[in-house]
Structures are given as C-alpha cells and as structure tokens.
Amino acid sequence: MATNPPTAPVAARFTDKVAIVTGGAGGLGHQICLGIGAEGGKVAVLDTNAEALEQAVAELIAGGIEAVGHLVDVRDAAAVTAAVTAVATYFGHLDILIAAAGGSLATPRDLADIAPADLDLVIDVNVKGTFNCAQAVVPHLLSAGGGAIVTFSSIGGRSTSPVTGVPYAAAKAAILGLTRRLAREVGPGGIRVNAVAPGLFLTDRLQGMFDAMTEVDRAGVLDGIPLGRMPQLQECVDPVLFLASDQSSYITGAVLDVNGGRFMAG
Numbered sequence: 537m538a539t540n541p542p543t544a545p546v547a548a549r550f551t552d553k554v555a556i557v558t559g560g561a562g563g564l565g566h567q568i569c570l571g572i573g574a575e576g577g578k579v580a581v582l583d584t585n586a587e588a589l590e591q592a593v594a595e596l597i598a599g600g601i602e603a604v605g606h607l608v609d610v611r612d613a614a615a616v617t618a619a620v621t622a623v624a625t626y627f628g629h630l631d632i633l634i635a636a637a638g639g640s641l642a643t644p645r646d647l648a649d650i651a652p653a654d655l656d657l658v659i660d661v662n663v664k665g666t667f668n669c670a671q672a673v674v675p676h677l678l679s680a681g682g683g684a685i686v687t688f689s690s691i692g693g694r695s696t697s698p699v700t701g702v703p704y705a706a707a708k709a710a711i712l713g714l715t716r717r718l719a720r721e722v723g724p725g726g727i728r729v730n731a732v733a734p735g736l737f738l739t740d741r742l743q744g745m746f747d748a749m750t751e752v753d754r755a756g757v758l759d760g761i762p763l764g765r766m767p768q769l770q771e772c773v774d775p776v777l778f779l780a781s782d783q784s785s786y787i788t789g790a791v792l793d794v795n796g797g798r799f800m801a802g
C-alpha cells in the first residue's frame with residue numbers, strides 16, 4: 537500500500553522578521569501576534585485599548601516572544617509615524633505591517649440610526665487609519681529591501697452582510713482600492729500589499745453583535761455558508777500569516793476571501 541512520505545517540519549516563516557500589528561490587542565490581532573511570534577517573529581502592537589494592550593503584550597512576552605506595545609490611535613498620522621519610527625529604531629528594522637485596527641466600532645447598523653460622527657469614525661479608523669500606517673511603514677520596508685503589508689477588508693465590503701451597516705461596507709470596500717493602488721506603487725520596491733476579507737469570526741465583540749441579530753438573520757448567515765459552520769479564529773490567522781510570509785512571494789494586490797464560501801468572487 538502506498539504511504540505518504542513523512543511531512544517535513546514547516547520552517548519558521550518569521551525568524552528575525554519584525555511585524556507591526558495594529559489592533560493587535562483585539563480578537564484577531566492578538567491571535568495574529570501569537571502566530572507571528574510562534575514562528576520566530578518580533579511583534580509591535582499598536583492599539584487604543586490601554587488595558588487590553590498591556591495584557592496582550594504581557595502575554596506575548598510571557599510566551600517568549602519579543603514584543604512591545606504602543607498606545608496609538610491609527611487616525612493620528614503623526615502619532616502613527618512616531619510609533620513606527622520608534623519600533624524600527626528599537627528592533628533595528630521593520631518587515632511587516634498587519635493593519636487590523638478597525639471594525640464597525642459599536643456604531644449603529646441601520647441607516648436611520650447612523651449619525652455623522654458614526655460615519656466619520658468608521659471611515660477614519662478603517663480607511664484613513666490603514667492609509668496612515670501604510671504610509672508610515674513604507675520607507676522602513678524599502679530600507680529593509682522589501683516587506684509585506686496585509687490590510688483588513690471584510691465580507692461586509694465584498695457583498696451585503698446583514699451584520700454590519702453602510703459605513704462599514706463603504707470603508708471595507710475602500711480598503712480594497714487602497715490595497716490595489718498601494719500594491720502598484722510599492723511593488724517595485726519589493727513590498728507586497730494584500731487584503732484579507734474575513735467572513736464572520738466570533739471574537740468577543742462579534743459574538744455580541746451576532747447574538748443581537750434576529751433569529752432569522754442568524755439563520756440566514758449560517759444557511760449562506762457552504763461549509764456549514766462557523767469558523768475558528770485560527771482559520772483567519774493562518775491566511776493572514778500566509779499573506780505576510782514569503783509563501784505568498786508572488787502575490788500582491790490580491791484579496792483573500794476567508795468566509796467558508798459565503799461570498800464567492802466572480
């Protein structure tokens with residue numbers, strides 16, 4: 537009987553790499569930090585939640601991962617630039633940006649309930665925040681001879697998710713345009729820029745939103761997933777690590793849908 541050859545151990549993909557993870561104290565961001573660190577990477581976490589940031593960095597360090605935290609609002613371009621410079625100086629170089637800070641940020645979903653400040657918040661954090669971080673890291677990635685940027689779109693920006701509203705859809709669609717145009721501009725410098733577009737991953741924040749939906753909407757989400765189940769967080773982390781690593785060395789300007797088939801691109 538034919539047997540499979542023994543699987544070679546997967547080499548650590550982030551040995552000596554330095555990654556900035558915005559929103560790295562949050563549900564997906566923290567798991568991504570752990571994943572990068574587990575494969576030899578050094579991690580800088582940028583987040584606005586002071587308590588979660590402290591806990592997240594402490595957990596990374598306790599796990600033997602070289603990590604620092606910076607309390608930074610990605611909407612503040614000057615603060616982002618200062619933090620990015622501090623991280624590059626501290627670690628000596630910079631290779632990866634994971635721009636995960638974002639979300640619908642507790643703003644209302646339904647059109648009539650959305651105030652101008654809600655629209656500003658969602659656009660500013662998701663779109664301008666991603667732009668600010670990308671603009672700040674690019675000179676450092678060029679100095680390092682190249683690098684990888686992973687942006688965060690969403691199924692909400694790819695189709696019409698019932699979970700989130702119009703501002704979120706607009707912001708997450710804008711991130712795709714940002715990703716493609718940036719990929720074109722920085723590609724010659726060896727920098728790859730790709731987006732991940734997750735479906736519904738039940739982090740603490742999303743579990744609350746999911747629970748608040750009607751039974752019909754919840755059933756609609758599940759019925760619309762060809763794989764027929766909700767995912768584990770790791771099933772979003774792994775595709776992000778792929779895009780951040782040299783395993784995707786010839787992929788740029790792409791969007792990776794990670795949604796169990798709920799949205800399938802044409």
Ligand SMILES: NC(=O)c1ccc[n+]([C@@H]2O[C@H](COP(=O)([O-])OP(=O)(O)OC[C@H]3O[C@@H](n4cnc5c(N)ncnc54)[C@H](O)[C@@H]3O)[C@@H](O)[C@H]2O)c1
Binds near residue numbers: 562564583585740
């Ligand atoms: N969880 C999902 O199902 C899902 C689906 C699609 C897309 N996404 C996207 O993935 C990313 C991470 O989502 P998550 O579920 O981990 O969310 P989360 O709320 O658990 O984490 C987001 C983190 O970003 C931080 N943050 C918020 N505003 C910030 C700001 N202005 N500056 C710096 N940090 C800020 C928060 O403090 C938090 O730690 C988001 O961009 C989100 O839109 C998530």
